[in-house]
Amino acid sequence: MNVMEHAVFRRFWYPVMPMSELKQRPQRFELLGQALALFLDDDGVPAALEDRCCHRTARLSLGEVCDNAIACPYHGWRYNREGQCVLVPQMPDRDPGPKRRVKAFSCREKYGYAWVALEQPLFDIPDFPEAADDSFVLIHEFYEEWRVSGLRVMENELDMAHPSYVHLGTFGSPEHLVAEDAKIEEFPGGFHYTGRLGVKQAHHAQDRNNERFLDCSWYAPFICRLRINYADGPAHVIINCQVPLANNRSQVVQFCFQEDDGNGIDEAAILAFDRKVTLEDKHVLESTDADVPLDPRDERHMVSDKPGLVMRRMIQALIEDHETQAVTVQ
Numbered sequence: 161m162n163v164m165e166h167a168v169f170r171r172f173w174y175p176v177m178p179m180s181e182l183k184q185r186p187q188r189f190e191l192l193g194q195a196l197a198l199f200l201d202d203d204g205v206p207a208a209l210e211d212r213c214c215h216r217t218a219r220l221s222l223g224e225v226c227d228n229a230i231a232c233p234y235h236g237w238r239y240n241r242e243g244q245c246v247l248v249p250q251m252p253d254r255d256p257g258p259k260r261r262v263k264a265f266s267c268r269e270k271y272g273y274a275w276v277a278l279e280q281p282l283f284d285i286p287d288f289p290e291a292a293d294d295s296f297v298l299i300h301e302f303y304e305e306w307r308v309s310g311l312r313v314m315e316n317e318l319d320m321a322h323p324s325y326v327h328l329g330t331f332g333s334p335e336h337l338v339a340e341d342a343k344i345e346e347f348p349g350g351f352h353y354t355g356r357l358g359v360k361q362a363h364h365a366q367d368r369n370n371e372r373f374l375d376c377s378w379y380a381p382f383i384c385r386l387r388i389n390y391a392d393g394p395a396h397v398i399i400n401c402q403v404p405l406a407n408n409r410s411q412v413v414q415f416c417f418q419e420d421d422g423n424g425i426d427e428a429a430i431l432a433f434d435r436k437v438t439l440e441d442k443h444v445l446e447s448t449d450a451d452v453p454l455d456p457r458d459e460r461h462m463v464s465d466k467p468g469l470v471m472r473r474m475i476q477a478l479i480e481d482h483e484t485q486a487v488t489v490q
């Protein structure tokens with residue numbers, strides 16, 4: 161399965177850019193091959209337009225925001241968040257008219273990111289319960305490109321057989337090859353996963369044999385919430401999003417909600433620990449094939465692969481539903 165070959169992937173929300181970057185100036189981002197000009201309107205709400213001026217094709221993202229619109233860097237035509245040209249500075253008394261416009265995409269802010277859906281989204285942006293819980297603090301972790309398919313990373317998040325090989329340098333324990341009591345409960349567009357995993361170091365502030373209690377959710381296609389509860393410390397909730405750029409390239413967007421149990425939060429230590437863990441994963445994941453087969457007969461499996469196999473089945477169903485609907489509409 162290659163993301164560029166299935167239009168259904170255009171029908172999800174993706175966190176394409178930290179709001180902090182948009183506060184500096186407009187930015188360009190290529191989502192599933194679609195070049196976007198991202199900017200903030202006068203209310204501070206992010207907007208996403210096709211990054212190509214309808215006059216002489218210059219990149220709007222190189223322009224500036226003026227009077228609630230983005231001004232093209234070439235001749236200054238201004239576009240509002242709906243993509244309508246509202247001013248041609250060389251003809252200020254003329255209405256630019258409906259033909260002077262560029263494509264606009266759904267765009268909104270959540271969790272400190274601008275989220276974009278290229279077409280009518282099938283599901284809303286996930287509501288993470290910790291965001292509404294005052295005992296948790298949101299920490300932005302990583303925003304970078306990996307040469308990997310997003311689905312491989314999603315499977316990795318809920319693959320409890322890899323820590324005892326990949327994460328021996330951080331939390332993995334060679335004595336605990338799989339999770340205990342693993343359970344999956346599906347919901348429309350995703351599933352909950354629970355289980356327990358023995359580890360050699362449960363979290364950044366601890367260094368003895370321990371156990372992680374996993375309470376996770378996967379949201380199709382490329383968002384995973386990994387809530388890690390510990391017997392002896394505050395919960396750590398990792399949100400890993402893979403924003404599809406092209407078949408073998410994903411923008412990694414990772415943030416976390418860290419519980420404050422009254423002892424304060426050592427943000428630098430949390431970031432350093434999670435950085436080490438993600439680099440251990442990256443090393444292996446970038447060696448995998450970008451084309452993830454959705455048909456279970458096309459790779460070999462073991463029992464602990466169940467979460468990934470459910471993801472593949474649900475993604476296959478979403479692709480089929482979407483393609484059936486597209487044929488019906490034609």
Ligand code: FES
Nearest residue numbers: 213215216232235
């Ligand atoms: S190319 Fe954009 S205003 Fe001319």
Ligand SMILES: [Fe+2]
Nearest residue numbers: 316322326441
């Ligand atoms: Fe991992």
